[in-house]
Amino acid sequence: MSAPRLEIHLDRIHHNTRALVHELAGVGVTVTGVTKATLGSPEVARAMLSAGVSALGDSRIENIERLRAAGITSQMMLIRSPMISQADRVVAVADVSLNSSLDVIDCLSAAAVGRGCVHGVILMVELGDLREGILAADIEAAARHTLDLPGVALRGIGTNLACQNGVMPDDHKMAELSAIVTGLESTLGISLEVVSGGNSANLDWVNNTARIGRVNNLRLGESILLGCETLHRRPLAGLRTDAVELVAEVIESAVKPMRPWGEQAQNAFGEFVSQQTPHLRADAGRDGPRDEPVRSGGRHLQLGHRMIVALGRQDVDPDGLRAPAGHQVLGMSSDHLVLSTDAAPRAVGSEIRFGLDYGALLRAMTSPFVQQVFLGAPT
Ligand SMILES: *Cc1c(COP(=O)(O)O)cnc(C)c1O
Numbered sequence: 001m002s003a004p005r006l007e008i009h010l011d012r013i014h015h016n017t018r019a020l021v022h023e024l025a026g027v028g029v030t031v032t033g034v035t036k037a038t039l040g041s042p043e044v045a046r047a048m049l050s051a052g053v054s055a056l057g058d059s060r061i062e063n064i065e066r067l068r069a070a071g072i073t074s075q076m077m078l079i080r081s082p083m084i085s086q087a088d089r090v091v092a093v094a095d096v097s098l099n100s101s102l103d104v105i106d107c108l109s110a111a112a113v114g115r116g117c118v119h120g121v122i123l124m125v126e127l128g129d130l131r132e133g134i135l136a137a138d139i140e141a142a143a144r145h146t147l148d149l150p151g152v153a154l155r156g157i158g159t160n161l162a163c164q165n166g167v168m169p170d171d172h173k174m175a176e177l178s179a180i181v182t183g184l185e186s187t188l189g190i191s192l193e194v195v196s197g198g199n200s201a202n203l204d205w206v207n208n209t210a211r212i213g214r215v216n217n218l219r220l221g222e223s224i225l226l227g228c229e230t231l232h233r234r235p236l237a238g239l240r241t242d243a244v245e246l247v248a249e250v251i252e253s254a255v256k257p258m259r260p261w262g263e264q265a266q267n268a269f270g271e272f273v274s275q276q277t278p279h280l281r282a283d284a285g286r287d288g289p290r291d292e293p294v295r296s297g298g299r300h301l302q303l304g305h306r307m308i309v310a311l312g313r314q315d316v317d318p319d320g321l322r323a324p325a326g327h328q329v330l331g332m333s334s335d336h337l338v339l340s341t342d343a344a345p346r347a348v349g350s351e352i353r354f355g356l357d358y359g360a361l362l363r364a365m366t367s368p369f370v371q372q373v374f375l376g377a378p379t
Contacts, residue, residue, distance in 0.1 A: 011376030012243035017051035034221030042070035070144030096120030112151030156194025178213030320360025
């Protein structure tokens with residue numbers, strides 16, 4: 001099989017989705033399965049749908065178009081505010097979008113009228129993380145504005161925390177969201193169908209709160225794909241953290257000195273790599289090679305087993321790679337990943353399997369050099 005490749009285990013994605021859907025159903029919360037990290041993969045979307053998500057969500061209209069082109073007919077939510085320049089494409093394929101600009105909603109209205117359809121609008125409320133959202137004081141006016149427009153229907157209210165500034169969803173923030181919902185309903189004499197309380201960063205709160213309030217939907221991506229919550233990146237009980245793995249091939253494997261020699265300046269990425277700290281990763285040197293230093297040409301040369309893997313920054317974010325036990329990532333340039341190992345060295349031509357964090361997953365999914373292999377049909 002070709003390398004590098006992402007091995008995407010659909011059965012594990014199905015397992016994670018089903019566990020989260022089941023758990024959240026117990027507190028009356030539906031799951032929108034977010035596919036953006038997979039560029040709107042129809043395979044991943046189908047695994048999520050068969051595990052019970054109520055809708056799919058993606059931040060890019062291109063990805064939603066891809067899902068539609070693959071024949072997926074489920075509810076789809078655009079989870080980034082639409083671009084005005086894409087309003088027509090949005091109403092054509094997405095049932096609902098998350099919105100925080102009235103100018104955009106005006107254009108969605110005009111586009112939907114033009115197409116003779118009705119587009120669902122969820123108004124996003126700013127609760128302090130300072131990414132998208134309308135300030136609480138302006139929500140009522142935004143709701144009235146939306147209710148007055150043809151071609152759009154006010155489906156609900158949402159919020160997004162943690163992504164920009166790590167502001168935590170807690171009882172206080174979520175009670176504020178619920179209060180906004182009940183306030184709007186009584187002032188405007190409407191009922192709001194969807195209260196989309198957030199993303200994978202909300203799972204700690206959901207699992208521990210006795211006050212779920214009006215929240216009845218979460219938009220989950222990372223927790224499904226990587227099996228962790230996102231405030232502390234702790235694995236979630238019962239979920240697989242290895243649903244996606246990156247496999248790459250060894251192209252050099254040799255015993256070499258562990259410290260560079262010669263005058264040093266910047267490396268390819270503008271970093272200065274100290275002679276004293278040969279490892280780029282601050283934590284990587286602790287269990288490094290234990291060979292006695294040997295004297296060679298007047299230099300102290302500590303030897304270790306080093307490997308080069310054909311994987312680079314064009315493929316993945318080095319900070320988000322988890323090397324196998326006994327292996328340390330020493331550095332990565334555009335096309336070379338350098339590892340040291342205390343374990344049995346691997347031969348040239350053999351493969352090494354890495355875990356990924358969200359940033360690494362995003363980049364690997366986006367690299368044209370990384371093949372995607374789907375394994376384990378969801379049951
Ligand atoms: C990316 C995103 C999500 C999903 O976040 P995860 O941390 O992957 O669960 C939900 N909502 C919005 C608005 C997003 O941009």
